[in-house]
Amino acid sequence: xxxxxxxxxxxxxxxxxxxxxxxxxxxxxxxxxxxxxxxxxxxxxxxxxxxxxxxxxxxxxxxxxxxxxxxxxxxxxxxxxxxxxxxxxxxxxxxxxxxxxxxxxxxxxxxxxxxxxxxxxxxxxxxxxxxxxxxxxxxxxxxxxxxxxxxxxxxxxxxxxxxxxxxxxxxxxxxxxxxxxxxxxxxxxxxxxxxxxxxxxxxxxxxxxxxxxxxxxxxxxxxxxxxxxxxxx
Amino acid sequence: xxxxxxxxxxxxxxxxxxxxxxxxxxxxxxxxxxxxxxxxxxxxxxxxxxxxxxxxxxxxxxxxxxxxxxxxxxxxxxxxxxxxxxxxxxxxxxxxxxxxxxxxxxxxxxxxxxxxxxxxxxxxxxxxxxxxxxxxxxxxxxxxxxxxxxxxxxxxxxxxxxxxxxxxxxxxxxxxxxxxxxxxxxxxxxxxxxxxxxxxxxxxxxxxxxxxxxxxxxxxxxxxxxxxxxxxx
Numbered sequence: 513x514x515x516x517x518x519x520x521x522x523x524x525x526x527x528x529x530x531x532x533x534x535x536x537x538x539x540x541x542x543x544x545x546x547x548x549x550x551x552x553x554x555x556x557x558x559x560x561x562x563x564x565x566x567x568x569x570x571x572x573x574x575x576x577x578x579x580x581x582x583x584x585x586x587x588x589x590x591x592x593x594x595x596x597x598x599x600x601x602x603x604x605x606x607x608x609x610x611x612x613x614x615x616x617x618x619x620x621x622x623x624x625x626x627x628x629x630x631x632x633x634x635x636x637x638x639x640x641x642x643x644x645x646x647x648x649x650x651x652x653x654x655x656x657x658x659x660x661x662x663x664x665x666x667x668x669x670x671x672x673x674x675x676x677x678x679x680x681x682x683x684x685x686x687x688x689x690x691x692x693x694x695x696x697x698x699x700x701x702x703x704x705x706x707x708x709x710x711x712x713x714x715x716x717x718x719x720x721x722x723x724x725x726x727x728x729x730x731x732x733x734x735x736x737x738x739x740x741x742x743x744x745x
Numbered sequence: 746x747x748x749x750x751x752x753x754x755x756x757x758x759x760x761x762x763x764x765x766x767x768x769x770x771x772x773x774x775x776x777x778x779x780x781x782x783x784x785x786x787x788x789x790x791x792x793x794x795x796x797x798x799x800x801x802x803x804x805x806x807x808x809x810x811x812x813x814x815x816x817x818x819x820x821x822x823x824x825x826x827x828x829x830x831x832x833x834x835x836x837x838x839x840x841x842x843x844x845x846x847x848x849x850x851x852x853x854x855x856x857x858x859x860x861x862x863x864x865x866x867x868x869x870x871x872x873x874x875x876x877x878x879x880x881x882x883x884x885x886x887x888x889x890x891x892x893x894x895x896x897x898x899x900x901x902x903x904x905x906x907x908x909x910x911x912x913x914x915x916x917x918x919x920x921x922x923x924x925x926x927x928x929x930x931x932x933x934x935x936x937x938x939x940x941x942x943x944x945x946x947x948x949x950x951x952x953x954x955x956x957x958x959x960x961x962x963x964x965x966x967x968x969x970x971x972x973x974x975x976x977x978x
Contacts, residue, residue: 613793614912678908679849683847
């Protein structure tokens, strides 16, 4: 299996970085190929803009997705985007590893999503959800956060974390055709003991070793929807 | 009323920018003060990192929120952050105006959230939701997207857009104490006629004029939760 880990934490010595390193090691030990994009270390540019396109289909008015499709067709994607897109198309499993910032990804990772999930390759027309450009691949989100698990229960103040992350799990990962695993969540990380952190690392390594036997989360299938994308029947 | 509009679209002549300009005009015509942060025009830096702090509480290990609190206490917030924070504290109504990218904000706006919603001012400890640092102020999200409204109905393939935006509406805006208006949504914008776009602009102007009479969305109140932030009773 080919594994791409996208890691985005501002502190190189963070516990989140330890999760990244543990994942790298476990996947390699298990015989998989692993590539890592450490977005902060790469100083990845997260801003989708017309500067991404050297050969514009319309130099006067930038429709970002249309310029992406033109850049794909003419082989003129920005080099930093092309490199990441090649890694994404290479992998069988995409791992997004990050600290929760405002119930979502840090901006640098949102920008990787905005720029690398290229229209015309990853999605476009009716190629989304189970017909998306990344179908056949899988995704796993691993996060750290300050909150505690009981705050995200059915009676917890925030509601389930998976609902907060719907834009990412369904709207982004499942949308592109990826089969999405249940997220791995490192709760309350800034406030817990070293022993508790080591327990999270052990649980993470166990999770990685058993990943292939897991079923993934249910998301819409285009077969169930009519031409207006409304539920049939 | 003091209104701060945060606008984030890569194309200066976009319909989304027209929504921004219309809002500016309507609020001013109605006697309100308006300030606009056009994040792309400002080349706003969206990457939260240790480079934001000139005087570190811990130079060897960056916990971003702790450095934010220290920077607030020592008056050493990064200047671009301080300017935006001052605008945020000045306003009575925050308007976020942007195109939906992957069922969320463009990265440049996510970075404004990551960097400007400063710990120790906007939230911290038990100061969140209706005890958040921005309580007493209101927020309005206005977006454009390619999708059509029926794709986001109860039988639509994506489910309600407000659920996709829960991380923003609840997890970010309501979390900081803002009263959150129902979002204004410009559906299917890239594919509709000029007449239909003008109709959206008219509806937007009408919406702005009637905003003060609206009730806002319901979000958690800390009064209803116990010390573990689990629903009481």
